[in-house]
Amino acid sequence: MIQALSVTSECAPLVKTGGLADVAGALPAALQEHGVAMRTLLPGYPAVLGQIGTTEVVLTYDDLFGGHAQVLAVEASGLDLLLLDAPHLFQREGSIYLGPDGKDWHDNPQRFAALCQVAADIAARGASGWQPDLVHCHDWQAGWVPYYLKRDGVATPSILTIHNIAFQGLAPMGLAAELGLMGHDLHRDGVEYWGHVSALKAGLVYADHLTTVSPTYAEELMTPAFGMGLDGVLKMRRGALSGILNGIDLSTWSPEVDAHIRNFKSPRGKAANRKALRDEFDLPESDGPLCVVVSRLTEQKGLDLLLEALPALLSRGGQLALLGSGNPALEDAFKNYDHPNVAVKIGYDEPLSHRMIAGADAILVPSRFEPCGLTQLYGLRYGTLPVVALTGGLADTIIPDTHATRVRGVATGLQFYPITAQALSSALTRLCDIFADAKLLSKMQRNAMAHPVGWEQSASDYAALYAQLLGTD
Numbered sequence: 285m286i287q288a289l290s291v292t293s294e295c296a297p298l299v300k301t302g303g304l305a306d307v308a309g310a311l312p313a314a315l316q317e318h319g320v321a322m323r324t325l326l327p328g329y330p331a332v333l334g335q336i337g338t339t340e341v342v343l344t345y346d347d348l349f350g351g352h353a354q355v356l357a358v359e360a361s362g363l364d365l366l367l368l369d370a371p372h373l374f375q376r377e378g379s380i381y382l383g384p385d386g387k388d389w390h391d392n393p394q395r396f397a398a399l400c401q402v403a404a405d406i407a408a409r410g411a412s413g414w415q416p417d418l419v420h421c422h423d424w425q426a427g428w429v430p431y432y433l434k435r436d437g438v439a440t441p442s443i444l445t446i447h448n449i450a451f452q453g454l455a456p457m458g459l460a461a462e463l464g465l466m467g468h469d470l471h472r473d474g475v476e477y478w479g480h481v482s483a484l485k486a487g488l489v490y491a492d493h494l495t496t497v498s499p500t501y502a503e504e505l506m507t508p509a510f511g512m513g514l515d516g517v518l519k520m521r522r523g524a525l526s527g528i529l530n531g532i533d534l535s536t537w538s539p540e541v542d543a544h545i546r547n548f549k550s551p552r553g554k555a556a557n558r559k560a561l562r563d564e565f566d567l568p569e570s571d572g573p574l575c576v577v578v579s580r581l582t583e584q585k586g587l588d589l590l591l592e593a594l595p596a597l598l599s600r601g602g603q604l605a606l607l608g609s610g611n612p613a614l615e616d617a618f619k620n621y622d623h624p625n626v627a628v629k630i631g632y633d634e635p636l637s638h639r640m641i642a643g644a645d646a647i648l649v650p651s652r653f654e655p656c657g658l659t660q661l662y663g664l665r666y667g668t669l670p671v672v673a674l675t676g677g678l679a680d681t682i683i684p685d686t687h688a689t690r691v692r693g694v695a696t697g698l699q700f701y702p703i704t705a706q707a708l709s710s711a712l713t714r715l716c717d718i719f720a721d722a723k724l725l726s727k728m729q730r731n732a733m734a735h736p737v738g739w740e741q742s743a744s745d746y747a748a749l750y751a752q753l754l755g756t757d
């Protein structure tokens with residue numbers, strides 16, 4: 285068995301703000317079948333500590349970035365966890381990244397540098413006799429791990445997975461010493477980023493291998509349009525960068541077994557869920573497609589384009605039910621969209637997201653960029669046709685309805701490009717046409733449900749990558 289340490293700031297089902305948590309939560313079980321035993325190092329937020337049973341203390345610190353800390357080992361929700369219990373850093377009300385004022389906690393650089401330091405210590409010296417063969421780091425919050433390993437001369441290989449390059453873990457240069465950065469690394473070929481230091485860049489420069497969550501996003505990241513200032517670094521590391529698609533956890537996201545819905549095996553079984561969904565959102569019966577959005581409401585997700593494109597859907601009797609939260613202006617714009625066929629719930633609600641995806645005819649994902657995207661994968665599994673922008677993982681996971689795919693009878697959804705309101709409008713019109721053609725609709729729904737969206741392939745790819753890094757392939 286390869287022993288791997290996964291380092292992450294969120295992990296489902298214990299703590300989640302987005303897709304990173306789903307991936308970090310699902311990978312260990314998926315890798316188990318491929319000869320990898322994975323432990324997950326996660327901050328001991330109050331919400332996490334409140335959900336677990338008896339723990340064992342496996343490491344203690346008198347002073348970790350300004351306070352006493354310990355690492356607790358515990359098994360919970362099928363995960364083998366190492367929790368960094370550092371009350372001065374993690375025991376606070378509010379979200380895991382933001383204070384009550386909605387702004388980043390001022391000490392986020394130190395909070396996650398502490399997590400990284402502990403990961404590097406476990407790689408170097410072990411915790412209660414356990415030592416990983418490699419460390420798998422997720423996003424900027426784990427970005428300092430590869431740097432600390434190199435700084436301390438620890439040979440354990442590291443992988444950094446980029447789930448979203450928009451978050452770069454910037455800190456003022458003045459914090460360099462406190463974060464444990466060496467003076468000779470504070471330059472543009474090291475951890476410096478336009479006068480700041482960047483945890484993500486440190487990971488990109490120092491990790492032995494980089495992955496991102498789809499092959500198309502891996503290519504996009506090396507272009508100025510998508511690299512968000514880090515495309516040059518990524519181009520330099522082209523040989524060490526690969527794209528491995530995310531999967532979804534089929535034990536919770538499958539219409540046959542989903543605990544939150546009226547279970548079904550074929551698209552016909554969606555009818556009862558559709559009715560329940562209309563009732564729940566107070567939407568009338570209608571002869572157009574019932575579309576859903578389940579999303580963080582941010583610039584990335586392109587939902588401002590949907591606001592502009594909605595008339596194309598509504599004029600054909602289509603409907604929208606939206607669940608999301610984030611940008612206040614977008615929240616208001618959707619809440620105030622005054623139309624009987626538009627219903628909006630602002631908030632975060634996991635069970636409701638299942639009921640929406642089960643009951644809808646289509647799921648809309650008009651993202652400006654999308655490293656992989658999970659909700660279109662849920663849509664496929666439930667025969668809920670994805671209407672997606674042609675970018676990143678959305679390009680890699682949907683077989684678009686085109687003349688050629690119609691002839692071959694293989695389409696699973698709709699794609700639009702360029703990523704504009706106009707192109708989205710025309711995709712929504714095409715969706716209404718497909719919806720009116722019962723035979724075509726049913727074929728596409730069945731194709732979608734048969735499309736593989738689990739972890740098998742990706743877990744095998746990660747396991748092969750681990751073996752390659754360890755020289756055991």
Ligand SMILES: Nc1ncnc2c1ncn2[C@@H]1O[C@H](COP(=O)(O)OP(=O)(O)O[C@H]2O[C@H](CO)[C@@H](O)[C@H](O)[C@H]2O)[C@@H](O)[C@H]1O
Pocket residue numbers: 301302303304306307447448497530578579580607608609631632633634637654655656657658659677
């Ligand atoms: N209001 C709400 N209520 C309930 N559930 C909600 C919700 N809003 C969002 N979710 C859930 O949160 C998750 C979002 O995952 P995504 O992959 O779609 O995007 P995200 O941008 O967070 O993830 C980033 O990381 C992931 C993982 O690698 C990449 O797939 C993605 O492209 C990248 O941007 C899904 O499970 C979704 O159902």
